[in-house]
Amino acid sequence: MGKTLAEKVLARAGGEKEVSPGQIIEAEVDLAMTHDNNGPVMINQFNRLPGAKVWNPDRVVVIIDHHSPATSFRAAENHRTLRKFAAKHELKHFFDCGEGVSHVILRQKGFVKPGMVMVGSDSHSVAGGALGAFATGIGATEMAAVLARGKLWLRVPETVKITLHGRLPVGVMARDVALFLLGQFGPDGLDYKAVEVHGSGIKGWDIEERAALCTMGVEMGTKAMMVPADEVTLVYAGVAQDLGYVPDLDAQYERDLQYDLGGLAPMVSKPFLPTNAVPVGEVLGTRIDQGVIGSCAGGSLPDLEIAARILEGKQVRKGVRLIITPSSKENWIRADEKGLLKILKQAGAVVSSPACGACGGYEIGCLAPGEVCISTTTRNMPGRMGPGGEVYLASAATVAASALAGEIVDPRPYLNERPAWVS
Amino acid sequence: MAELVQGRIWVLGDDISTDHILPSRYMAEIRPEELRRHVLEGVARDFPRKIEAGDILVAGRNMGYGSSREQAILALKAAGIKAIVARSYSRIFFRNCINNGFLAVACPGLPKGLKDREVMTIDPGGGRIQVAGEEFSCEPFPEVLLAVLKHGGLIEYLAVNPQEYRR
Numbered sequence: 391m392g393k394t395l396a397e398k399v400l401a402r403a404g405g406e407k408e409v410s411p412g413q414i415i416e417a418e419v420d421l422a423m424t425h426d427n428n429g430p431v432m433i434n435q436f437n438r439l440p441g442a443k444v445w446n447p448d449r450v451v452v453i454i455d456h457h458s459p460a461t462s463f464r465a466a467e468n469h470r471t472l473r474k475f476a477a478k479h480e481l482k483h484f485f486d487c488g489e490g491v492s493h494v495i496l497r498q499k500g501f502v503k504p505g506m507v508m509v510g511s512d513s514h515s516v517a518g519g520a521l522g523a524f525a526t527g528i529g530a531t532e533m534a535a536v537l538a539r540g541k542l543w544l545r546v547p548e549t550v551k552i553t554l555h556g557r558l559p560v561g562v563m564a565r566d567v568a569l570f571l572l573g574q575f576g577p578d579g580l581d582y583k584a585v586e587v588h589g590s591g592i593k594g595w596d597i598e599e600r601a602a603l604c605t606m607g608v609e610m611g612t613k614a615m616m617v618p619a620d621e622v623t624l625v626y627a628g629v630a631q632d633l634g635y636v637p638d639l640d641a642q643y644e645r646d647l648q649y650d651l652g653g654l655a656p657m658v659s660k661p662f663l664p665t666n667a668v669p670v671g672e673v674l675g676t677r678i679d680q681g682v683i684g685s686c687a688g689g690s691l692p693d694l695e696i697a698a699r700i701l702e703g704k705q706v707r708k709g710v711r712l713i714i715t716p717s718s719k720e721n722w723i724r725a726d727e728k729g730l731l732k733i734l735k736q737a738g739a740v741v742s743s744p745a746c747g748a749c750g751g752y753e754i755g756c757l758a759p760g761e762v763c764i765s766t767t768t769r770n771m772p773g774r775m776g777p778g779g780e781v782y783l784a785s786a787a788t789v790a791a792s793a794l795a796g797e798i799v800d801p802r803p804y805l806n807e808r809p810a811w812v813s
Numbered sequence: 814m815a816e817l818v819q820g821r822i823w824v825l826g827d828d829i830s831t832d833h834i835l836p837s838r839y840m841a842e843i844r845p846e847e848l849r850r851h852v853l854e855g856v857a858r859d860f861p862r863k864i865e866a867g868d869i870l871v872a873g874r875n876m877g878y879g880s881s882r883e884q885a886i887l888a889l890k891a892a893g894i895k896a897i898v899a900r901s902y903s904r905i906f907f908r909n910c911i912n913n914g915f916l917a918v919a920c921p922g923l924p925k926g927l928k929d930r931e932v933m934t935i936d937p938g939g940g941r942i943q944v945a946g947e948e949f950s951c952e953p954f955p956e957v958l959l960a961v962l963k964h965g966g967l968i969e970y971l972a973v974n975p976q977e978y979r980r
């Protein structure tokens with residue numbers, strides 16, 4: 391019987407000939423990531439293991455991204471704790487303030503490869519599935535154990551196959567597909583499942599767009615959200631195709647679902663769940679105080695490009711703050727080289743250094759009670775950007791257009807003209 | 814692990830996220846005495862003041878949805894919460910509970926309409942819960958988890974099994 395991609399990867403990592411859903415395996419970890427948000431808790435736990443050493447200092451990546459540059463005295467202390475730990479254990483891969491968001495760095499610096507088992511002490515580690523890795527989030531204590539052991543137990547999940555057909559209309563983005571799917575499944579609709587994404591709909595997407603989709607998968611509970619490796623993946627990751635990177639043709643799926651992207655509208659997730667997704671038409675006219683373009687699922691180059699296209703030569707509505715946080719140094723530099731940052735700044739946006747930024751309300755881009763923000767970040771639970779604040783999640787296009795209007799608008803009419811610099 | 818746990822309950826809804834349990838703005842904080850002051854602030858501002866040591870949380874579906882932050886569990890522990898009973902759990906949160914030796918019991922048949930401050934008794938070994946004069950069964954723990962829970966957490970388990978990690 392054929393196996394899904396998740397089953398093939400976990401069989402390899404578990405040293406088993408084959409595995410089936412429900413089976414519990416001990417998986418060897420190929421890559422482990424932690425960051426400043428829970429690295430300090432992890433270190434406390436690691437230090438409680440007498441004489442523990444890091445199982446393989448080359449396979450651990452430590453990144454400062456959540457409170458970066460240090461947003462408080464306590465954050466500064468946590469950063470120092472991480473730097474010391476990395477030095478003491480001779481961890482080879484340490485990224486300090488200003489490099490970007492962990493999940494983005496992992497793919498852009500070439501750490502994530504198809505067929506890997508990757509764990510991160512962050513729920514959005516599922517982002518690695520964009521490259522066909524079995525990538526999943528774990529907590530800080532578990533990460534301490536992974537660092538000491540290089541393995542962890544995993545229950546082999548059932549796999550749900552999602553096939554996307556058709557082409558996205560102009561002004562509708564990968565991010566809208568993510569919100570649409572969240573709305574279809576709800577906050578625990580794919581809990582504990584591995585998802586495989588297939589179809590002509592995503593073939594033309596670059597890795598950043600695939601990552602925007604996979605990263606958001608965890609908001610409906612997915613344990614892993616994987617795009618089997620194709621030409622785009624192989625070129626990006628610099629590897630040759632391997633049977634271990636793709637599912638068997640006769641793989642058994644728990645569910646096999648098809649969606650057509652051709653008629654999709656821009657989507658907006660209303661407070662207070664990322665899965666409260668509705669077509670933008672249902673929230674038109676909602677007054678906003680702030681717009682945010684950033685996060686591991688919304689601060690990519692395609693996001694900055696479409697924002698610049700909408701904002702070029704115009705001004706952000708008076709009374710609205712627009713905060714743009716490129717998700718990595720690489721995206722920041724490339725956006726700068728393309729002249730995008732200048733356009734964004736001239737339109738009145740505040741462009742901040744690559745990090746998580748306002749995504750978690752970490753002392754930047756906070757909301758006062760009653761204020762409303764439209765954002766490309768990942769979550770909109772109560773208090774996410776400050777107690778009493780409300781967050782609507784949308785695409786970079788919808789955020790940029792709404793920042794001009796001062797209220798939530800459909801971005802499509804803003805994209806009719808094609809500026810000269812768009813190739 | 815085999816001991817009965819008894820306490821007053823606080824009833825929460827479905828999809829209680831880790832942002833509800835400990836809003837992300839407190840994430841740079843790792844001191845228990847600070848964390849406890851903000852526990853469940855995302856549900857209600859006055860929650861931290863209502864909770865007493867020994868209380869039990871009762872939740873609906875998808876308890877612990879969202880971020881992997883373990884500070885959420887550290888905050889619950891610091892506030893003296895003894896256990897959680899939920900209809901179902903979000904994956905990472907459930908693992909985090911067990912890894913921290915914190916009793917999290919899944920009870921899909923838990924009735925709606927339970928009231929705050931009712932007394933609940935959990936028999937983790939026997940897989941049973943008593944509340945409001947009724948008894949319910951809960952899901953058994955897989956063996957890997959039982960071993961961890963018995964030792965009071967993953968680190969405690971590894972510390973007495975040093976052959977399991979690199980030294």
Ligand code: SF4
Binds near residue numbers: 492493745749768
């Ligand atoms: S950008 Fe937001 S969701 Fe992504 S890692 Fe940072 S805080 Fe988490």
